[in-house]
Amino acid sequence: MIVAENVEKRFGDALVLKRVNLRVEPGEVVTILGASGSGKSTLIRCINGLEALTGGRITVDGHDVSTKAGLVAARRASATVFQLFNLYPHMTALGNITLAPIEVLKLPKAEAEARARALLDKVGLGAQADAYPQQLSGGQRQRVGICRALAMQPRYLLLDEVTSALDPEMTGDVLRILAELAADGTTMVFVTHEIEFARHISSRIVFLEQGELIVDLPTAAFFAEDGGLAVPRIRQFLSKMKKD
Amino acid sequence: MRYADFTPYDIVLLLQGLGVTLALFIGTTLIGLTIGLLLAVVHHYRVPGCRPVIVLVTEALKNSPVLVQLFLVFFGIPAFLHIRMTPVEAATLTISLNTAAFAFVVFRSGIESVDRDQIEAAEVFGLGRSQILRLVIAPQAAAFSVGPLVGILVNQLQVTSLISVIGVFDLTKIGNILNLRTLQPFIVWAVIGLIYYLAAKTLAHAGGRIEAALRRSVKWGGI
Numbered sequence: 413m414i415v416a417e418n419v420e421k422r423f424g425d426a427l428v429l430k431r432v433n434l435r436v437e438p439g440e441v442v443t444i445l446g447a448s449g450s451g452k453s454t455l456i457r458c459i460n461g462l463e464a465l466t467g468g469r470i471t472v473d474g475h476d477v478s479t480k481a482g483l484v485a486a487r488r489a490s491a492t493v494f495q496l497f498n499l500y501p502h503m504t505a506l507g508n509i510t511l512a513p514i515e516v517l518k519l520p521k522a523e524a525e526a527r528a529r530a531l532l533d534k535v536g537l538g539a540q541a542d543a544y545p546q547q548l549s550g551g552q553r554q555r556v557g558i559c560r561a562l563a564m565q566p567r568y569l570l571l572d573e574v575t576s577a578l579d580p581e582m583t584g585d586v587l588r589i590l591a592e593l594a595a596d597g598t599t600m601v602f603v604t605h606e607i608e609f610a611r612h613i614s615s616r617i618v619f620l621e622q623g624e625l626i627v628d629l630p631t632a633a634f635f636a637e638d639g640g641l642a643v644p645r646i647r648q649f650l651s652k653m654k655k656d
Numbered sequence: 657m658r659y660a661d662f663t664p665y666d667i668v669l670l671l672q673g674l675g676v677t678l679a680l681f682i683g684t685t686l687i688g689l690t691i692g693l694l695l696a697v698v699h700h701y702r703v704p705g706c707r708p709v710i711v712l713v714t715e716a717l718k719n720s721p722v723l724v725q726l727f728l729v730f731f732g733i734p735a736f737l738h739i740r741m742t743p744v745e746a747a748t749l750t751i752s753l754n755t756a757a758f759a760f761v762v763f764r765s766g767i768e769s770v771d772r773d774q775i776e777a778a779e780v781f782g783l784g785r786s787q788i789l790r791l792v793i794a795p796q797a798a799a800f801s802v803g804p805l806v807g808i809l810v811n812q813l814q815v816t817s818l819i820s821v822i823g824v825f826d827l828t829k830i831g832n833i834l835n836l837r838t839l840q841p842f843i844v845w846a847v848i849g850l851i852y853y854l855a856a857k858t859l860a861h862a863g864g865r866i867e868a869a870l871r872r873s874v875k876w877g878g879i
Contacts, residue, residue, distance in 0.1 A: 498773040499777075
Protein backbone atom coordinates (compact mmCIF):
# COMPACT_ATOMS: atom_id res chain seq x y z
CA MET A 413 0.00 0.00 0.00
CA ILE A 414 1.15 3.52 -0.80
CA VAL A 415 0.23 5.98 1.92
CA ALA A 416 0.74 9.73 1.73
CA GLU A 417 -0.01 11.61 4.93
CA ASN A 418 -0.18 15.39 5.11
CA VAL A 419 2.40 15.62 2.35
CA GLU A 420 3.80 19.07 1.83
CA LYS A 421 6.27 20.13 -0.84
CA ARG A 422 7.76 23.57 -1.04
CA PHE A 423 10.01 24.91 -3.80
CA GLY A 424 11.42 28.09 -2.29
CA ASP A 425 8.38 30.22 -1.53
CA ALA A 426 6.01 28.17 -3.68
CA LEU A 427 3.92 25.61 -1.85
CA VAL A 428 3.33 22.96 -4.51
CA LEU A 429 1.66 20.29 -2.38
CA LYS A 430 -0.49 21.21 0.63
CA ARG A 431 -1.28 18.53 3.21
CA VAL A 432 -2.06 15.88 0.62
CA ASN A 433 -3.47 12.58 1.86
CA LEU A 434 -3.72 9.58 -0.43
CA ARG A 435 -3.90 5.82 -0.03
CA VAL A 436 -3.42 3.36 -2.85
CA GLU A 437 -4.30 -0.26 -2.07
CA PRO A 438 -2.88 -3.17 -4.06
CA GLY A 439 -5.04 -3.84 -7.13
CA GLU A 440 -6.30 -0.28 -7.41
CA VAL A 441 -5.84 2.04 -10.36
CA VAL A 442 -5.84 5.56 -9.00
CA THR A 443 -5.87 8.43 -11.44
CA ILE A 444 -4.65 11.85 -10.42
CA LEU A 445 -6.34 14.62 -12.38
CA GLY A 446 -5.73 18.33 -12.21
CA ALA A 447 -4.68 21.32 -14.25
CA SER A 448 -1.06 21.85 -15.29
CA GLY A 449 0.93 23.05 -12.31
CA SER A 450 -1.51 21.57 -9.81
CA GLY A 451 1.22 19.35 -8.36
CA LYS A 452 0.35 15.99 -9.96
CA SER A 453 3.81 15.21 -11.23
CA THR A 454 5.39 16.51 -8.06
CA LEU A 455 3.28 14.06 -6.07
CA ILE A 456 4.58 11.17 -8.21
CA ARG A 457 8.12 12.48 -7.82
CA CYS A 458 7.65 12.53 -4.06
CA ILE A 459 6.44 8.93 -4.06
CA ASN A 460 9.47 7.70 -6.02
CA GLY A 461 11.85 9.83 -4.01
CA LEU A 462 13.01 12.20 -6.76
CA GLU A 463 11.80 15.10 -4.64
CA ALA A 464 12.33 15.29 -0.88
CA LEU A 465 9.24 16.11 1.15
CA THR A 466 9.21 19.32 3.13
CA GLY A 467 6.43 18.02 5.36
CA GLY A 468 4.35 14.92 6.04
CA ARG A 469 5.21 11.34 5.25
CA ILE A 470 5.01 8.87 2.38
CA THR A 471 5.33 5.13 2.87
CA VAL A 472 5.33 2.39 0.26
CA ASP A 473 4.49 -0.97 1.81
CA GLY A 474 5.48 0.58 5.12
CA HIS A 475 8.85 1.86 3.89
CA ASP A 476 9.31 5.56 4.60
CA VAL A 477 10.72 7.20 1.46
CA SER A 478 12.41 9.95 3.47
CA THR A 479 14.83 7.48 5.05
CA LYS A 480 17.72 6.08 3.07
CA ALA A 481 16.92 2.40 3.66
CA GLY A 482 13.20 3.08 3.27
CA LEU A 483 13.72 4.74 -0.10
CA VAL A 484 15.73 1.79 -1.40
CA ALA A 485 12.94 -0.61 -0.38
CA ALA A 486 10.21 1.72 -1.66
CA ARG A 487 11.94 2.03 -5.02
CA ARG A 488 12.15 -1.74 -5.21
CA ALA A 489 8.38 -1.95 -4.77
CA SER A 490 7.46 0.61 -7.41
CA ALA A 491 8.54 1.51 -10.94
CA THR A 492 8.04 4.73 -12.84
CA VAL A 493 7.16 5.48 -16.45
CA PHE A 494 8.12 9.04 -17.42
CA GLN A 495 6.45 11.63 -19.61
CA LEU A 496 9.55 12.07 -21.77
CA PHE A 497 10.48 8.36 -21.59
CA ASN A 498 13.94 9.07 -20.07
CA LEU A 499 15.48 6.11 -21.88
CA TYR A 500 19.25 5.61 -21.93
CA PRO A 501 20.17 6.66 -25.48
CA HIS A 502 23.36 4.58 -25.64
CA MET A 503 21.56 1.32 -24.94
CA THR A 504 19.25 -0.72 -27.12
CA ALA A 505 15.65 -1.33 -26.14
CA LEU A 506 16.81 -4.60 -24.64
CA GLY A 507 19.68 -2.88 -22.81
CA ASN A 508 17.34 -0.27 -21.39
CA ILE A 509 14.99 -2.91 -20.07
CA THR A 510 17.61 -5.28 -18.64
CA LEU A 511 19.92 -2.72 -16.99
CA ALA A 512 18.17 -2.51 -13.62
CA PRO A 513 17.16 -6.21 -13.45
CA ILE A 514 20.80 -7.19 -13.99
CA GLU A 515 22.39 -4.50 -11.83
CA VAL A 516 19.82 -4.12 -9.07
CA LEU A 517 17.93 -7.42 -8.95
CA LYS A 518 21.14 -9.28 -9.87
CA LEU A 519 19.32 -11.46 -12.39
CA PRO A 520 21.55 -13.50 -14.71
CA LYS A 521 21.87 -11.69 -18.05
CA ALA A 522 20.22 -14.47 -20.05
CA GLU A 523 17.21 -14.55 -17.76
CA ALA A 524 16.86 -10.77 -17.76
CA GLU A 525 17.02 -10.72 -21.55
CA ALA A 526 14.50 -13.53 -21.93
CA ARG A 527 12.10 -11.62 -19.71
CA ALA A 528 12.74 -8.39 -21.58
CA ARG A 529 12.06 -10.05 -24.92
CA ALA A 530 8.82 -11.47 -23.60
CA LEU A 531 7.76 -8.00 -22.46
CA LEU A 532 8.72 -6.45 -25.79
CA ASP A 533 6.68 -9.13 -27.59
CA LYS A 534 3.74 -8.30 -25.38
CA VAL A 535 3.81 -4.61 -26.38
CA GLY A 536 4.36 -5.42 -30.06
CA LEU A 537 8.04 -4.49 -30.19
CA GLY A 538 9.54 -7.96 -30.47
CA ALA A 539 11.39 -6.96 -33.63
CA GLN A 540 12.82 -3.79 -32.09
CA ALA A 541 14.79 -5.38 -29.25
CA ASP A 542 18.11 -4.28 -30.71
CA ALA A 543 17.02 -0.81 -31.81
CA TYR A 544 18.34 2.28 -30.06
CA PRO A 545 15.86 4.86 -28.70
CA GLN A 546 16.95 7.24 -31.46
CA GLN A 547 15.65 4.74 -34.03
CA LEU A 548 12.22 4.39 -32.41
CA SER A 549 9.12 6.55 -32.64
CA GLY A 550 7.80 8.30 -29.55
CA GLY A 551 5.12 5.70 -29.02
CA GLN A 552 7.62 2.88 -29.39
CA ARG A 553 9.97 4.59 -26.93
CA GLN A 554 7.22 4.89 -24.39
CA ARG A 555 6.35 1.21 -24.81
CA VAL A 556 10.00 0.44 -24.11
CA GLY A 557 9.67 2.71 -21.07
CA ILE A 558 6.72 0.64 -19.88
CA CYS A 559 8.64 -2.61 -20.43
CA ARG A 560 11.57 -1.18 -18.50
CA ALA A 561 9.24 -0.50 -15.57
CA LEU A 562 7.51 -3.89 -15.77
CA ALA A 563 10.83 -5.74 -15.93
CA MET A 564 11.36 -4.76 -12.30
CA GLN A 565 8.17 -6.67 -11.43
CA PRO A 566 6.95 -3.76 -9.36
CA ARG A 567 3.99 -3.94 -7.01
CA TYR A 568 3.11 -0.38 -8.01
CA LEU A 569 3.40 1.27 -11.38
CA LEU A 570 3.75 5.06 -11.28
CA LEU A 571 2.79 6.70 -14.57
CA ASP A 572 3.64 10.37 -14.97
CA GLU A 573 1.73 11.82 -17.95
CA VAL A 574 3.01 8.97 -20.08
CA THR A 575 1.06 9.96 -23.18
CA SER A 576 1.44 13.75 -23.01
CA ALA A 577 4.35 13.79 -25.47
CA LEU A 578 2.67 11.47 -27.99
CA ASP A 579 0.37 12.04 -30.92
CA PRO A 580 -3.15 10.56 -30.74
CA GLU A 581 -2.32 7.41 -32.68
CA MET A 582 0.70 6.58 -30.54
CA THR A 583 -1.30 7.49 -27.46
CA GLY A 584 -3.80 4.80 -28.46
CA ASP A 585 -1.07 2.15 -28.61
CA VAL A 586 0.23 3.05 -25.17
CA LEU A 587 -3.21 3.29 -23.59
CA ARG A 588 -4.18 -0.15 -24.94
CA ILE A 589 -1.19 -1.62 -23.12
CA LEU A 590 -2.07 0.19 -19.91
CA ALA A 591 -5.64 -1.05 -20.15
CA GLU A 592 -4.38 -4.62 -20.41
CA LEU A 593 -2.15 -4.10 -17.39
CA ALA A 594 -5.07 -2.68 -15.44
CA ALA A 595 -7.20 -5.65 -16.43
CA ASP A 596 -4.43 -7.95 -15.17
CA GLY A 597 -4.73 -6.33 -11.76
CA THR A 598 -1.58 -4.15 -11.87
CA THR A 599 -1.68 -1.45 -9.23
CA MET A 600 -1.22 1.94 -10.82
CA VAL A 601 -0.96 5.56 -9.88
CA PHE A 602 -1.75 7.35 -13.06
CA VAL A 603 -1.23 11.04 -13.73
CA THR A 604 -2.94 11.93 -16.97
CA HIS A 605 -5.01 14.31 -19.02
CA GLU A 606 -6.77 11.45 -20.83
CA ILE A 607 -10.04 11.74 -18.95
CA GLU A 608 -12.09 9.28 -20.94
CA PHE A 609 -9.38 6.70 -20.60
CA ALA A 610 -9.02 7.35 -16.88
CA ARG A 611 -12.74 6.81 -16.58
CA HIS A 612 -12.42 3.37 -18.18
CA ILE A 613 -9.50 1.99 -16.25
CA SER A 614 -9.51 3.76 -12.88
CA SER A 615 -11.01 2.42 -9.71
CA ARG A 616 -10.63 5.82 -8.10
CA ILE A 617 -9.99 9.35 -9.22
CA VAL A 618 -8.48 12.12 -7.15
CA PHE A 619 -8.35 15.75 -8.14
CA LEU A 620 -5.54 18.13 -7.29
CA GLU A 621 -6.17 21.86 -7.32
CA GLN A 622 -3.21 24.16 -6.67
CA GLY A 623 -1.49 21.55 -4.57
CA GLU A 624 -4.55 20.54 -2.59
CA LEU A 625 -6.27 17.21 -3.02
CA ILE A 626 -9.85 18.43 -3.12
CA VAL A 627 -11.70 15.29 -4.25
CA ASP A 628 -11.02 11.57 -3.80
CA LEU A 629 -13.86 9.41 -5.14
CA PRO A 630 -14.51 6.05 -6.77
CA THR A 631 -14.59 6.56 -10.53
CA ALA A 632 -18.37 6.22 -10.95
CA ALA A 633 -18.99 8.68 -8.15
CA PHE A 634 -16.43 11.13 -9.54
CA PHE A 635 -18.39 11.42 -12.78
CA ALA A 636 -21.80 11.40 -11.07
CA GLU A 637 -23.94 14.54 -10.97
CA ASP A 638 -24.24 14.30 -7.21
CA GLY A 639 -20.58 13.31 -6.79
CA GLY A 640 -17.56 14.92 -8.43
CA LEU A 641 -19.63 16.94 -10.87
CA ALA A 642 -21.32 18.64 -7.95
CA VAL A 643 -17.97 20.34 -7.26
CA PRO A 644 -17.94 23.46 -9.50
CA ARG A 645 -14.20 23.36 -10.11
CA ILE A 646 -14.35 19.77 -11.34
CA ARG A 647 -17.34 20.42 -13.57
CA GLN A 648 -15.46 23.35 -15.06
CA PHE A 649 -12.29 21.28 -15.51
CA LEU A 650 -14.08 18.35 -17.16
CA SER A 651 -16.08 20.48 -19.56
CA LYS A 652 -12.96 22.33 -20.56
CA MET A 653 -11.04 19.10 -21.17
CA LYS A 654 -13.87 17.72 -23.31
CA LYS A 655 -13.82 20.77 -25.54
CA ASP A 656 -10.08 20.35 -26.20
CA MET B 657 87.29 24.66 -38.60
CA ARG B 658 83.57 25.15 -38.01
CA TYR B 659 81.19 22.34 -38.86
CA ALA B 660 78.77 24.73 -40.44
CA ASP B 661 77.34 22.38 -43.02
CA PHE B 662 74.42 20.06 -42.54
CA THR B 663 75.49 16.42 -42.17
CA PRO B 664 73.56 13.17 -42.45
CA TYR B 665 74.04 12.76 -38.71
CA ASP B 666 71.77 15.76 -38.19
CA ILE B 667 68.88 13.53 -39.18
CA VAL B 668 69.71 11.25 -36.28
CA LEU B 669 69.79 14.29 -34.01
CA LEU B 670 66.40 15.39 -35.26
CA LEU B 671 64.98 11.92 -34.74
CA GLN B 672 66.37 11.85 -31.22
CA GLY B 673 64.79 15.20 -30.52
CA LEU B 674 61.50 14.02 -31.97
CA GLY B 675 61.76 10.87 -29.81
CA VAL B 676 62.20 12.92 -26.65
CA THR B 677 59.31 15.19 -27.64
CA LEU B 678 57.00 12.26 -28.39
CA ALA B 679 58.01 10.31 -25.28
CA LEU B 680 57.36 13.33 -23.11
CA PHE B 681 54.11 14.01 -24.91
CA ILE B 682 52.85 10.45 -24.53
CA GLY B 683 53.93 10.22 -20.89
CA THR B 684 52.36 13.53 -19.90
CA THR B 685 49.22 12.69 -21.88
CA LEU B 686 48.71 9.41 -20.02
CA ILE B 687 49.36 11.04 -16.64
CA GLY B 688 47.36 14.15 -17.52
CA LEU B 689 44.29 12.28 -18.78
CA THR B 690 44.31 10.02 -15.73
CA ILE B 691 44.53 12.94 -13.31
CA GLY B 692 41.94 14.91 -15.30
CA LEU B 693 39.54 11.97 -15.18
CA LEU B 694 40.06 11.48 -11.45
CA LEU B 695 39.42 15.19 -10.84
CA ALA B 696 36.22 15.03 -12.90
CA VAL B 697 34.97 12.02 -10.93
CA VAL B 698 35.79 13.65 -7.58
CA HIS B 699 34.07 16.80 -8.82
CA HIS B 700 31.03 14.76 -9.90
CA TYR B 701 30.75 13.09 -6.50
CA ARG B 702 30.82 16.49 -4.79
CA VAL B 703 33.42 15.30 -2.30
CA PRO B 704 33.16 17.91 0.47
CA GLY B 705 35.59 20.78 0.05
CA CYS B 706 37.10 19.39 -3.15
CA ARG B 707 35.11 21.26 -5.75
CA PRO B 708 36.41 24.78 -5.07
CA VAL B 709 40.00 23.51 -4.79
CA ILE B 710 39.79 21.60 -8.07
CA VAL B 711 38.22 24.52 -9.90
CA LEU B 712 40.74 26.99 -8.48
CA VAL B 713 43.78 24.88 -9.39
CA THR B 714 42.59 23.94 -12.89
CA GLU B 715 41.59 27.53 -13.62
CA ALA B 716 45.05 28.70 -12.53
CA LEU B 717 46.68 26.10 -14.78
CA LYS B 718 44.51 26.94 -17.76
CA ASN B 719 44.85 30.70 -17.45
CA SER B 720 48.57 31.19 -16.89
CA PRO B 721 51.37 30.73 -19.42
CA VAL B 722 52.82 27.24 -19.52
CA LEU B 723 56.29 28.78 -19.68
CA VAL B 724 55.67 30.56 -16.37
CA GLN B 725 54.38 27.29 -14.86
CA LEU B 726 57.50 25.58 -16.11
CA PHE B 727 59.77 28.20 -14.49
CA LEU B 728 57.81 27.97 -11.26
CA VAL B 729 58.22 24.20 -11.17
CA PHE B 730 61.83 24.09 -12.36
CA PHE B 731 63.28 27.07 -10.52
CA GLY B 732 60.67 28.09 -7.94
CA ILE B 733 59.72 24.83 -6.29
CA PRO B 734 63.29 23.48 -5.86
CA ALA B 735 64.36 26.80 -4.36
CA PHE B 736 61.34 26.93 -2.07
CA LEU B 737 61.41 23.31 -0.90
CA HIS B 738 65.18 22.84 -1.14
CA ILE B 739 64.87 19.83 -3.42
CA ARG B 740 66.54 18.95 -6.68
CA MET B 741 64.60 18.54 -9.87
CA THR B 742 65.88 17.50 -13.27
CA PRO B 743 64.63 19.30 -16.38
CA VAL B 744 62.79 16.14 -17.48
CA GLU B 745 61.06 15.81 -14.10
CA ALA B 746 60.03 19.46 -14.13
CA ALA B 747 58.81 19.20 -17.72
CA THR B 748 56.85 16.00 -17.02
CA LEU B 749 55.23 17.45 -13.92
CA THR B 750 54.29 20.75 -15.56
CA ILE B 751 52.90 19.43 -18.82
CA SER B 752 51.06 16.59 -17.07
CA LEU B 753 49.28 18.98 -14.73
CA ASN B 754 48.54 21.37 -17.56
CA THR B 755 47.03 18.57 -19.67
CA ALA B 756 45.12 17.39 -16.58
CA ALA B 757 43.54 20.83 -16.17
CA PHE B 758 42.25 20.91 -19.74
CA ALA B 759 41.22 17.24 -19.68
CA PHE B 760 39.31 17.85 -16.45
CA VAL B 761 37.21 20.52 -18.14
CA VAL B 762 36.41 18.21 -21.06
CA PHE B 763 35.55 15.23 -18.84
CA ARG B 764 33.45 17.43 -16.57
CA SER B 765 31.46 18.79 -19.52
CA GLY B 766 31.11 15.23 -20.81
CA ILE B 767 29.64 14.12 -17.49
CA GLU B 768 27.40 17.16 -17.30
CA SER B 769 26.22 16.67 -20.89
CA VAL B 770 24.22 13.60 -19.83
CA ASP B 771 20.56 14.48 -19.32
CA ARG B 772 19.37 14.78 -15.74
CA ASP B 773 16.26 12.84 -16.88
CA GLN B 774 18.20 9.66 -17.57
CA ILE B 775 20.01 9.84 -14.26
CA GLU B 776 16.67 10.25 -12.48
CA ALA B 777 15.33 7.21 -14.29
CA ALA B 778 18.34 5.17 -13.22
CA GLU B 779 17.95 6.39 -9.63
CA VAL B 780 14.29 5.48 -9.55
CA PHE B 781 15.11 1.98 -10.77
CA GLY B 782 17.43 1.58 -7.83
CA LEU B 783 20.86 1.97 -9.40
CA GLY B 784 23.53 3.35 -7.06
CA ARG B 785 25.73 6.34 -7.80
CA SER B 786 28.72 4.35 -9.00
CA GLN B 787 26.52 2.14 -11.19
CA ILE B 788 24.96 5.24 -12.73
CA LEU B 789 28.37 6.81 -13.31
CA ARG B 790 29.81 3.66 -14.85
CA LEU B 791 26.86 2.41 -16.90
CA VAL B 792 24.80 5.46 -17.79
CA ILE B 793 27.09 8.48 -17.65
CA ALA B 794 30.55 7.18 -18.62
CA PRO B 795 29.78 5.75 -22.08
CA GLN B 796 28.01 8.94 -23.13
CA ALA B 797 30.60 11.22 -21.55
CA ALA B 798 33.40 9.30 -23.28
CA ALA B 799 31.77 9.67 -26.67
CA PHE B 800 31.28 13.36 -25.98
CA SER B 801 34.91 13.85 -24.92
CA VAL B 802 36.87 12.27 -27.79
CA GLY B 803 36.68 15.21 -30.20
CA PRO B 804 37.61 17.98 -27.73
CA LEU B 805 40.39 15.81 -26.24
CA VAL B 806 42.04 15.31 -29.62
CA GLY B 807 42.02 19.08 -30.09
CA ILE B 808 43.63 19.63 -26.70
CA LEU B 809 46.29 16.99 -27.27
CA VAL B 810 47.28 18.41 -30.65
CA ASN B 811 47.83 21.69 -28.84
CA GLN B 812 49.71 20.09 -25.96
CA LEU B 813 52.09 18.40 -28.39
CA GLN B 814 53.19 21.85 -29.49
CA VAL B 815 53.29 23.17 -25.96
CA THR B 816 56.01 20.60 -25.23
CA SER B 817 58.39 22.75 -27.31
CA LEU B 818 58.60 25.09 -24.29
CA ILE B 819 60.53 22.53 -22.29
CA SER B 820 63.59 23.17 -24.46
CA VAL B 821 63.97 26.40 -22.49
CA ILE B 822 64.84 24.54 -19.27
CA GLY B 823 67.29 22.29 -21.07
CA VAL B 824 65.38 19.20 -22.13
CA PHE B 825 66.82 17.91 -25.40
CA ASP B 826 63.56 17.82 -27.27
CA LEU B 827 62.98 18.63 -30.92
CA THR B 828 63.08 22.39 -30.38
CA LYS B 829 66.31 22.16 -28.40
CA ILE B 830 67.87 20.19 -31.25
CA GLY B 831 66.68 22.93 -33.56
CA ASN B 832 68.46 25.45 -31.39
CA ILE B 833 71.68 23.45 -31.51
CA LEU B 834 71.55 23.01 -35.28
CA ASN B 835 70.77 26.68 -35.72
CA LEU B 836 73.73 27.80 -33.65
CA ARG B 837 76.03 25.50 -35.55
CA THR B 838 74.88 26.16 -39.09
CA LEU B 839 73.59 29.72 -38.74
CA GLN B 840 70.84 28.77 -41.16
CA PRO B 841 67.76 29.69 -39.12
CA PHE B 842 65.37 29.69 -42.04
CA ILE B 843 66.12 26.13 -43.04
CA VAL B 844 66.44 24.80 -39.49
CA TRP B 845 63.22 26.28 -38.13
CA ALA B 846 61.32 25.46 -41.30
CA VAL B 847 62.34 21.82 -40.92
CA ILE B 848 61.59 21.76 -37.18
CA GLY B 849 58.23 23.40 -37.83
CA LEU B 850 57.46 20.88 -40.54
CA ILE B 851 58.24 17.96 -38.23
CA TYR B 852 55.91 19.37 -35.54
CA TYR B 853 53.33 19.93 -38.21
CA LEU B 854 53.55 16.35 -39.44
CA ALA B 855 53.41 14.98 -35.90
CA ALA B 856 50.41 17.12 -35.04
CA LYS B 857 48.65 16.22 -38.28
CA THR B 858 49.29 12.51 -37.68
CA LEU B 859 47.87 12.85 -34.19
CA ALA B 860 44.82 14.77 -35.39
CA HIS B 861 44.30 12.25 -38.16
CA ALA B 862 44.54 9.32 -35.73
CA GLY B 863 42.12 11.11 -33.39
CA GLY B 864 39.76 11.68 -36.29
CA ARG B 865 39.88 8.01 -37.18
CA ILE B 866 39.15 6.97 -33.61
CA GLU B 867 36.22 9.36 -33.56
CA ALA B 868 34.94 8.04 -36.88
CA ALA B 869 35.29 4.44 -35.69
CA LEU B 870 33.40 5.34 -32.53
CA ARG B 871 30.70 7.00 -34.57
CA ARG B 872 30.34 3.89 -36.69
CA SER B 873 30.17 1.55 -33.70
CA VAL B 874 28.02 3.88 -31.64
CA LYS B 875 24.68 3.57 -33.34
CA TRP B 876 22.78 5.67 -30.86
CA GLY B 877 23.91 8.95 -32.40
CA GLY B 878 25.66 10.23 -29.29
CA ILE B 879 28.57 11.90 -31.07
